[in-house]
Each structure stands twice: as C-alpha cells, then as structure tokens.
Amino acid sequence: xxxxxxxxxxxxxxxxxxxxxxxxxxxxxxxxxxxxxxxxxxxxxxxxxxxxxxxxxxxxxxxxxxxxxxxxxxxxxxxxxxxxxxxxxxxxxxxxxxxxxxxxxxxxxxxxxxxxxxxxxxxxxxxxxxxxxxxxxxxxxxxxxxxxxxxx
Amino acid sequence: xxxxxxxxxxxxxxxxxxxxxxxxxxxxxxxxxxxxxxxxxxxxxxxxxxxxxxxxxxxxxxxxxxxxxxxxxxxxxxxxxxxxxx
Numbered sequence: 001x002x003x004x005x006x007x008x009x010x011x012x013x014x015x016x017x018x019x020x021x022x023x024x025x026x027x028x029x030x031x032x033x034x035x036x037x038x039x040x041x042x043x044x045x046x047x048x049x050x051x052x053x054x055x056x057x058x059x060x061x062x063x064x065x066x067x068x069x070x071x072x073x074x075x076x077x078x079x080x081x082x083x084x085x086x087x088x089x090x091x092x093x094x095x096x097x098x099x100x101x102x103x104x105x106x107x108x109x110x111x112x113x114x115x116x117x118x119x120x121x122x123x124x125x126x127x128x129x130x131x132x133x134x135x136x137x138x139x140x141x142x143x144x145x146x147x148x149x150x151x152x
Numbered sequence: 153x154x155x156x157x158x159x160x161x162x163x164x165x166x167x168x169x170x171x172x173x174x175x176x177x178x179x180x181x182x183x184x185x186x187x188x189x190x191x192x193x194x195x196x197x198x199x200x201x202x203x204x205x206x207x208x209x210x211x212x213x214x215x216x217x218x219x220x221x222x223x224x225x226x227x228x229x230x231x232x233x234x235x236x237x238x
Contacts, residue, residue, distance in 0.1 A: 012232055062204070097155060101200040121228045125178045131206065132157045133183075133219030140224050150229040 012085030012151040016078035034113035038093045039069035041106040047122045054110040054117035063099040070095060072109060076142060086147035093137040103127040107137060121149055154185050156216035167213065169195055182220040189213020
C-alpha cells in the first residue's frame with residue numbers, strides 16, 4: 001500500500017455540508033440545514049458563475065410569481081457517489097398558475113437562510129414563456145454523472 | 153377544463169398545440185391553448201402586447217394558456233484536487 005495524493009472524497013460532501021471553514025467569515029447559529037430557493041431570470045439577464053448572491057436584476061415578474069422565487073425541496077442530503085460529492089433537490093421546482101410573458105431561460109438556486117442569500121448555481125434551458133400555466137423544472141437523476149450539483 | 157387567462161375554459165373550445173425539445177442540456181415539453189383562431193394555423197406567436205397578451209401572427213388567435221416542463225440534464229460541477237508538495 002502506498003500513499004496517494006488526493007482530495008479526500010468525504011471532504012467534498014463535508015464542504016457541501018459546511019463543515020470546513022478556511023476563512024474567518026463563517027458564523028452559524030444552529031445545526032439545521034439551510035433553506036434554498038429558485039429564482040427565474042429573463043433571457044436578457046446575465047446570471048452565471050460570477051454571481052455571489054441572489055440578485056433581483058433581470059428576474060422575471062408576472063402574475064403569481066413572487067420575487068425571489070419558490071422554495072427548493074432538499075430532502076436528500078449531499079452524499080458520495082464513488083469519489084464525487086453530489087446534491088440534487090429531492091422534488092421538482094414548480095411555479096404554479098403563473099403568467100411570465102417575457103422570455104426566460106435560467107434559474108438561480110441560492111441559500112435563503114444566509115443573510116446575504118448566497119448563490120449556489122445557475123442552470124439554463126431553452127427560452128420559455130408561461131401563460132396562465134405551470135412551469136415545472138424536474139431534476140436530473142441523483143448520481144455521479146447526472147446530479148444537479150457535483151464536486152468531482 | 154383548462155386554466156386560461158379568461159378563467160376556466162372547456163378544452164373543446166380551444167386549439168391545442170404541443171411541442172418538445174430534447175438535447176444534451178434538457179428535455180422540455182410544452183402545451184399551448186389558443187382561442188379564436190384558424191384551426192389549421194400552426195400559430196406563430198407574437199411578442200406579448202402591453203397587457204401581456206400574446207397573439208398568433210398568422211391568424212390572430214389569442215394564446216390563453218401555456219405550460220412548460222423542463223427536465224434538466226446537464227449538472228454543474230466543481231473539481232477538487234490536492235497539489236503535491238515541492
């Protein structure tokens with residue numbers, strides 16, 4: 001048996017669970033999991049890897065859509081699949097009976113518990129509009145290849 | 153009955169149009185219901201007017217319902233690594 005250089009697999013999950021803090025800015029008052037939300041963005045917006053927090057600039061607006069979006073169901077804790085840490089919301093994200101007349105093509109997942117609404121990820125899709133209807137975002141399979149968020 | 157911009161409407165009074173996108177990033181299905189148009193028209197959507205109502209450029213039908221279902225396929229990934237000590 002030889003030593004091998006590695007980013008320890010469990011540490012990837014532990015990062016997802018906030019158990020490592022290399023900076024001094026982490027201050028958590030409880031041990032419960034954070035709440036996440038999903039906000040939709042116009043095709044003309046500029047959401048992406050540079051986002052640090054939820055931003056209402058370019059967010060959709062319309063009948064029955066509340067700024068900030070809807071709650072994300074996080075019933076399945078991050079886990080390891082092989083050496084990849086994975087997280088996928090445990091239910092579809094649904095915007096019910098909305099009218100969103102201007103084309104949108106992205107969703108931002110963000111931490112609604114954090115004071116600054118820390119951004120997690122941006123996911124894009126083909127442009128959509130919704131008229132007195134329902135917009136449903138179904139999650140991919142929760143495995144190392146397809147999970148919505150992965151640290152490989 | 154279909155939920156529309158006019159309230160609940162009998163599906164038989166509307167023209168239904170469905171579509172699908174399937175690529176490496178997503179699998180998407182959508183359904184539209186149009187009112188007062190040519191049943192043979194493929195319904196090309198206008199941009200919404202100032203009231204948010206969308207119309208068919210071909211026959212003047214009004215879009216009264218549109219729903220979409222997107223299944224995301226492409227994950228976002230970060231890659232961890234450990235450097236060797238020199």
